[in-house]
Amino acid sequence: MSFIAIRHLWKEYGTKVVLENISLDVNAGDFISIVGASGCGKTTFFKMLLGEEKPTRGDMLLDGAPWPEEPDADRGVVFQRYSVFPHLTALQNVLLGLELRDAPIAARFFGAKKRAATEKAQAMLDAVGLGSSGAKYPHELSGGMQQRLALAQSLIREPKILLLDEPFGALDPGIKADMHALLLQLWAEKKFTVFMVTHDIKEGFALATRVLVFDRVRIDPHEPDAYGAKISYDLPLDHKHKHKS
Amino acid sequence: MRLPISVTLEVNVKRAINLRPSGPLAILLVLLPFVIAAGIYLSASMARHAANANDRLLPDMQQLVTGIRHVAIDEDARTGNVILWSDTRASLRRLGWGIGISAVIGLLSGMLTGMFPLIRTTFAPPIAVLSLIPPMAILPIIFIICGLGEVAKIVLIVLGIAPVIMRDMQNRVQDLPREQMIKAQSLGASSWQIAMRVVLPQVLPRLLDALRLSLGAAWLFLISAEAIAAEDGLGYRIFLVRRYMSMDVILPYVAWITLLAWVTDRVLHTLYVRAFPWLQTQADQGDAP
Numbered sequence: 001m002s003f004i005a006i007r008h009l010w011k012e013y014g015t016k017v018v019l020e021n022i023s024l025d026v027n028a029g030d031f032i033s034i035v036g037a038s039g040c041g042k043t044t045f046f047k048m049l050l051g052e053e054k055p056t057r058g059d060m061l062l063d064g065a066p067w068p069e070e071p072d073a074d075r076g077v078v079f080q081r082y083s084v085f086p087h088l089t090a091l092q093n094v095l096l097g098l099e100l101r102d103a104p105i106a107a108r109f110f111g112a113k114k115r116a117a118t119e120k121a122q123a124m125l126d127a128v129g130l131g132s133s134g135a136k137y138p139h140e141l142s143g144g145m146q147q148r149l150a151l152a153q154s155l156i157r158e159p160k161i162l163l164l165d166e167p168f169g170a171l172d173p174g175i176k177a178d179m180h181a182l183l184l185q186l187w188a189e190k191k192f193t194v195f196m197v198t199h200d201i202k203e204g205f206a207l208a209t210r211v212l213v214f215d216r217v218r219i220d221p222h223e224p225d226a227y228g229a230k231i232s233y234d235l236p237l238d239h240k241h242k243h244k245s
Numbered sequence: 246m247r248l249p250i251s252v253t254l255e256v257n258v259k260r261a262i263n264l265r266p267s268g269p270l271a272i273l274l275v276l277l278p279f280v281i282a283a284g285i286y287l288s289a290s291m292a293r294h295a296a297n298a299n300d301r302l303l304p305d306m307q308q309l310v311t312g313i314r315h316v317a318i319d320e321d322a323r324t325g326n327v328i329l330w331s332d333t334r335a336s337l338r339r340l341g342w343g344i345g346i347s348a349v350i351g352l353l354s355g356m357l358t359g360m361f362p363l364i365r366t367t368f369a370p371p372i373a374v375l376s377l378i379p380p381m382a383i384l385p386i387i388f389i390i391c392g393l394g395e396v397a398k399i400v401l402i403v404l405g406i407a408p409v410i411m412r413d414m415q416n417r418v419q420d421l422p423r424e425q426m427i428k429a430q431s432l433g434a435s436s437w438q439i440a441m442r443v444v445l446p447q448v449l450p451r452l453l454d455a456l457r458l459s460l461g462a463a464w465l466f467l468i469s470a471e472a473i474a475a476e477d478g479l480g481y482r483i484f485l486v487r488r489y490m491s492m493d494v495i496l497p498y499v500a501w502i503t504l505l506a507w508v509t510d511r512v513l514h515t516l517y518v519r520a521f522p523w524l525q526t527q528a529d530q531g532d533a534p
Contacts (some may be wrong), residue, residue, distance in 0.1 A: 073433035
């Protein structure tokens with residue numbers, strides 16, 4: 001049984017078919033890019049991976065168990081925007097994940113526990129190159145630094161799967177390249193599975209071990225909602241980033 | 246024929262929208278309306294006093310000073326209180342309770358209806374209806390149920406401003422980006438943890454804002470309630486001395502109420518700036534002067 005198994009997945013809103021008959025197997029540690037035109041269902045698919053939406057028909061299995069119905073700590077996420085909390089400093093943003101795990105009522109740490117957790121959070125900040133910006137609020141950070149912070153914040157909980165929704169879409173090309181390097185490095189170290197939605201096909205091919213192209217292959221001009229999107233190309237790029245082996 | 250002198254008119258005047266006052270001019274422009282108002286008042290007062298030296302409608306400076314001394318310095322012969330201070334204390338106590346209770350209700354209700362669709366479905370419609378009832382129209386009911394004492398006045402203020410704050414807070418909670426809620430869940434947060442760490446800290450500044458905007462309405466309801474049934478309070482006093490046409494007391498009271506309202510507004514604003522550094526610097530970046 002593969003890590004993630006998706007069988008005959010359909011998503012419909014009323015009579016509008018968004019995704020039709022998607023089947024997919026994903027191994028742990030894969031880096032999967034999802035590319036496609038706007039409105040081709042990649043965001044809907046992403047929301048189902050996240051647990052925000054449920055499929056209309058079909059099965060999604062995670063490690064053989066039914067897919068969780070709401071977001072949880074197994075699946076970290078980074079959005080294009082609003083991924084970090086504006087009212088917390090960079091360090092507090094990273095610390096938050098640990099506090100939420102270990103302090104169910106107070107939702108924050110005090111004393112020795114706080115010192116230990118802060119050390120861990122600081123190490124995570126160092127790892128994404130924000131070591132000296134811990135005291136800054138997100139609005140004091142540049143767009144690229146905010147996305148570094150969002151990565152650090154997600155990875156502190158060591159999720160099995162990292163879901164990225166256009167994470168670098170708003171960044172300048174130079175910054176984007178730095179972020180790509182950082183992401184690949186973290187992925188190689190921590191060995192999580194990545195799903196990255198992007199409209200930048202070049203980026204999709206540059207990073208992933210496997211590229212999924214979503215497309216609406218059949219379109220009925222009289223009834224444009226009758227057919228949904230499928231995975232029109234499933235391209236393994238096995239020659240790259242063989243960190244598992 | 247050639248003109249002996251060629252006249253070049255250097256037009257170097259900026260557009261009107263780009264002209265900004267600075268230095269002494271700015272101060273002058275700020276003071277101007279107040280100076281004009283005072284001037285109009287004094288000249289009208291002088292005209293009336295020329296006709297009748299005992300005119301009470303537009304008291305002159307001397308009458309005003311006497312009036313202020315009477316309410317703010319002299320002790321009341323019967324109670325031994327200085328009435329301005331005892332009135333202020335009574336009014337501010339009512340206002341404080343009214344606003345405080347409204348803040349707590351507004352925050353709790355707003356967070357509950359904003360965060361939980363189950364609660365919103367049941368409670369948002371009645372709150373919307375409640376906020377449409379004109380509080381003054383149910384003042385008789387409040388007096389019948391709560392009596393004529395302090396409770397009735399506080400209830401009127403709460404009924405007047407709490408529904409608006411409740412709805413405003415609900416909207417603020419729902420305005421928080423969807424991504425933040427998902428992100429918090431993906432970090433393993435429970436509903437309670439999201440309320441404490443994500444929603445509450447981000448809507449607290451909005452609460453201060455809502456309170457500031459409700460201050461005017463709160464004063465309105467306070468003075469109305471005091472005018473109708475009270476034994477002390479700023480609103481009570483104004484309506485009491487109206488019977489004697491004591492403009493020498495009414496005018497200082499109005500000025501004093503205005504000052505109190507302004508100070509409260511500034512205090513809330515300062516609190517807003519000091520308590521939420523993450524918000525202030527954000528605003529600074531957005532529209533720096």
